[in-house]
Amino acid sequence: MSDRERDTGENAPKFRRRKEARPDELLDAALDLFTEQGFDRTTVEQIARRAGVSKGALYLYFPSKDAVIEALVDRAVGPIVGEVVTQIEGYRGDPRVLLKRFAPLFAARMSDPRIVAVPKLVVREAVSHPQLAQMYRERVIGRAVPALTALFRQGSEDGYIRPVDPDMAVRCLLGPVLMHLLLADVFGIRVEGATPGDIGIARLLDAHLSIFFAGLEPAPEQEAPHG
Amino acid sequence: MSDRERDTGENAPKFRRRKEARPDELLDAALDLFTEQGFDRTTVEQIARRAGVSKGALYLYFPSKDAVIEALVDRAVGPIVGEVVTQIEGYRGDPRVLLKRFAPLFAARMSDPRIVAVPKLVVREAVSHPQLAQMYRERVIGRAVPALTALFRQGSEDGYIRPVDPDMAVRCLLGPVLMHLLLADVFGIRVEGATPGDIGIARLLDAHLSIFFAGLEPAPEQEAPHG
Amino acid sequence: MSDRERDTGENAPKFRRRKEARPDELLDAALDLFTEQGFDRTTVEQIARRAGVSKGALYLYFPSKDAVIEALVDRAVGPIVGEVVTQIEGYRGDPRVLLKRFAPLFAARMSDPRIVAVPKLVVREAVSHPQLAQMYRERVIGRAVPALTALFRQGSEDGYIRPVDPDMAVRCLLGPVLMHLLLADVFGIRVEGATPGDIGIARLLDAHLSIFFAGLEPAPEQEAPHG
Amino acid sequence: MSDRERDTGENAPKFRRRKEARPDELLDAALDLFTEQGFDRTTVEQIARRAGVSKGALYLYFPSKDAVIEALVDRAVGPIVGEVVTQIEGYRGDPRVLLKRFAPLFAARMSDPRIVAVPKLVVREAVSHPQLAQMYRERVIGRAVPALTALFRQGSEDGYIRPVDPDMAVRCLLGPVLMHLLLADVFGIRVEGATPGDIGIARLLDAHLSIFFAGLEPAPEQEAPHG
DNA sequence: AATGAATGAGTTTTCATTCAT
DNA sequence: TATGAATGAAAACTCATTCAT
Structure with a gap:
């Protein structure tokens, strides 16, 4: 408003x-x-x-x-992925460090109901308006996902994280968050200690990254990242 | 069927x-x-x-x-969660063992387009038909999620996995899979080496569980599970 | 039933x-x-x-x-006017005597809701089913009204009642009663001391005939009915 | 109009x-x-x-x-009973004088087919639309009938007419006229010397009032109206 | 004689879009 | 620019009537 x-x-x-x-x-x-x-x-x-x-x-x-x-x-679709993607693309190092830095920004942005409202709308109307999904794919997903994929690939190759399928890693990273944002008001069930209607994206993000990052830890006997 | x-x-x-x-x-x-x-x-x-x-x-x-x-x-909603939930509820031990056992069954079942079609439909029509979402919440989510939450809580308390917020863990477990199943045809982008239109739920599940399970590994200096 | x-x-x-x-x-x-x-x-x-x-x-x-x-x-239309009409047609004398004799029979018969239901139905459906009204006119009205008209004409000519337009007299006789029977449940208003929904056809008939008969009284200076 | x-x-x-x-x-x-x-x-x-x-x-x-x-x-229901009712309510004297004065106005008004069409419609549709009858009862019948009842009661008490049940007298007054207006095209039979389809409300009114008024004449041995 | 599943024409109501002002 | 009256093409739903069994 x-x-x-x-x-x-x-x-x-x-x-x-x-x-x-x-x-x-x-x-x-x-x-x-x-x-x-x-x-x-x-x-x-x-x-x-x-x-x-x-x-x-x-x-x-x-x-x-x-x-x-x-x-x-x-x-709505224009301003979503801006310099963030550029920064990801230019990054070299442990992917987790970068992701940890972006997490609060992401959480803050996605806490605005009017921002998440648009992708939710696209999910619902995509059947009758395929061009909406197309826009999202071309201008958001198609830019953010490859950047993240590359990030994981680089991090993996450089030994910052253990070897993973980078395409899948991106989906594992985004899955819990997007599911919560897009589906929680349909399928979400109450969680004790959460604001009714919202378990808090920050809380979920914390738990998720904690597990996810731990799951990417290189094997201990491995050498430290090269050079 | x-x-x-x-x-x-x-x-x-x-x-x-x-x-x-x-x-x-x-x-x-x-x-x-x-x-x-x-x-x-x-x-x-x-x-x-x-x-x-x-x-x-x-x-x-x-x-x-x-x-x-x-x-x-x-x-569609009736037969979804059946004895699976019962088995989860009765389980004692490492949650990952149980989940690994169920993963292929789950993947197989969810590969049937007519089965996933229903929750997709519910996502789209929930705004105008809240009772559909309600049915899902009462009869599917409301039974499966608490069972899984309890599974993680038990596994955590008994030391099979490291201490985690069980509510969030459930969401982290399901997120990537459900996101893929429910949103892939809207937001999904092509992945090289995947059948067009489907990266393969099995492939995702493998990668996801690999990372997720690793992320739940108890800290090495911890004792083995009690007793 | x-x-x-x-x-x-x-x-x-x-x-x-x-x-x-x-x-x-x-x-x-x-x-x-x-x-x-x-x-x-x-x-x-x-x-x-x-x-x-x-x-x-x-x-x-x-x-x-x-x-x-x-x-x-x-x-329903068959048995309504039977021998009654025959009796009216054969009558000679003061119409009021005959009418007074028939009044209770008429009142009794018309107190059966299933009997009055039919003409009420005809009133309502006559627009779309003119043949119903036609049946009523041919087999009920067309027999009863002429008989009554003749009754008044004879009574008038023979000096039992004062000179009146016999066609109109019939309508004046029937009007209050039929109006009550056919329209009361639409337009009727409550009357104190009456059963809700019915002021009582007998009570109306009494009052009506009392006024109506008095209104037909020959002028006092007139001779008595001819020999 | x-x-x-x-x-x-x-x-x-x-x-x-x-x-x-x-x-x-x-x-x-x-x-x-x-x-x-x-x-x-x-x-x-x-x-x-x-x-x-x-x-x-x-x-x-x-x-x-x-x-x-x-x-x-x-x-249609608004303008029907207007000042007429007010005039009736304020009247003192022989009811017949007042009624005779209103009769031609009433006859004239009721000769307009578009005016009588509405109550006819209400009669037919009252079963499926009770609110229509309700409107008529509240705004027409419920105002006119009590006024007329009071008129007869007053006329009766003051000796202008002979003692009658005023509720019934009203029905006897209105019966023939309303029956003719509302039911004639369903049940009406031809009358010689009348326009086809209409015996003439004026003719009926004349005959009816002639009989009805005579029927209300106080008994001759009675005193003149009070005072 | 009896059933009741099936039909499809017909009815009320909605709504995106147009256009005269 | 702006309005909102007007249109007409759907769409959901009903129901008298038929007919295979």
Whole structure:
């Protein structure tokens, strides 16, 4: 809600209130509604009404209802993997060190419900809108996963971690976290000592990395990383 | 699955009057279509046609379209956790031994697309049909997860594995597998040396358990399991 | 309910229970349901079920749903005006004497809800089934009203009552009673000292005839009825 | 009726965008069709078409088909009993004088087929739409009948008419008229010298009041009204 | 004679999209 | 730009009627 106000500073022309913010307001409204009800059960009327405009106005900005969800994902998908991937790609050393450094950032970012809402939406609507999944694969997964794969491969080859199948290692790294983020509200069961509805991504991340990192420890009789 | 075949063999009477098999045939057709198109985009007409009956006939067996998806999940949800849970509950010893024993069975079962189709469907339709998720939570998750939690707690207390948060350990165990099963066709990217569309649940399971089990290894200076 | 048992005496063949009573049972069931819900909102299935037979069996006795309501009215319309009309037609004298004699019989007969149910039904369904009203007009109204008209005409001509338009007099005689019988459950309002839902046809009849008969009194200076 | 014509004149803008008149046009169309065919046999499509709009447009103004008939009755039920009741309530004197004064007004009003169409409709649809009858009872019958009852009671107590049960007297007054208005086209039989389909409410009213008033005449040996 | 599974035309209702204003 | 009235193509659901058994 707060970031919906963004870009509406004092220097905007007085008479045309945040005209150029309209598309974003519509996308915000749409995301909320799609999240609550699903794409098919959300009407264009509802989106427009929640954004405070008329049904017809939506069609000034988007050619169709499908275009709305597409723009929605498009908007969200851009900034996800940025320099992080670059940093991973440039890294040499124990993968665990780098991952440990990124973990809190990742946890913090993923604690924003409006950020996780988009991939959740994509999971649900992918059957009827394959292009959404395609965008995710091309612009998020397709960049992050190879970087991580390379990270594990390098770490493995250089002896920082024991030999593992790097493709699988990536999946093992991400699995528990993504499962929690994307499926917990469907399949999640209560855990004692957790906020209802959220066991806390940080708590899970801690436990997961602790086990996962230990599982990657090179065999003791092995030499230290070369050089 | 086996009893779905019953009475639809070559020796079936005449093509009509198969009252007993009809509901199952309709559910099969519905599952296919829901999987391909999603619930909202599948019409009752389509379901009926694929099952080889008329639209009206569907309503002889199900009071509404919603009842179809509910029956679908209900039918699938029953046999999932059976004696497996009982065996887990009765187990004493290293959790990893038990899990290693179950892994191939689990992998085999989950290789059947019609079995994984149901939880995938639930993930997608849970927003508009919360009762589906509820069924899963009550009858699958709510039975399997506590059993596994207890398994890890016991293994941890008895020193077979190092001390871990058992709730989180369960999530770490299941995460990579479930993520792959439920999300791979949305977010999955190609992996070299894998069948297109499937990296092979067995391959993932191997790699995952290898890392995960290693990560649970008790510290070497610790005593052997008590007694 | 009791008269549905009629004709099922001990001497009926044991194995084919009251086969020939089936149509009547179906008509009884249909009348109940049409009265409760209206013709269009009653399904053939409901009629059959209430009569204790299957849907298909109904079609052994009636060619269509329309035929059921027609048979229903036909069955009820026959015995209404019988010898009563004959007696009215043969009468000579003060119409009020004759009417007073018939009033209790009429009241008694009309207190049976299953008897008034039919004309009520006809009122409601006449738009879509004009033939029902036609039957009523031909076989009930068309016989009773002319007889009554003649009764008033004769009474008027012979000086028993003051000169009145006999056509209108009939309507004035019947109006309050029929209005009460046919419309009271729609438009009727509560009357103190009356059974809820029924002010009592007898009470109305008393008051009505008292006023109506007084209103027909010949003028005092008139001669007594001619010799 | 008069304001229903508003804005539909020749000078209407363009044939479109007549938002204000639309509901009334739809109600007019619906009343015609319900009268001709009954509620259940009239489709929403027919109503819309007769009103010159599309099926979907009807749902811009009414949330359901049921809402149409309800609005129909609601619109008609308001203006029926207005100041007439007030005048009756304030009256002191011979009830017959007042009734005679109102009779022509009543007859004139009830000669409009579109006015009587509504109560006729209510009679027919009351089984499936009890709220319609309820509206009539609360807002028409429940106001007019008590006023008339009081009128007779007062007239009776003050000696203008002979002692009568006022509740019944009201029913005797209204019976012939309402029966004719509401039931004549179902049960009515031809009367010589009458327009086909209508014996003339005025003619009936004349005859009825003549008899009814005479029937209320105080006994001659009685004193004149009080004082 | 009796059943009830099966049909499919018909009905209400929804909603993305258009377009006159 | 913006509105919202209007459209019409679906879609879920019903039910009288048929017919194989």
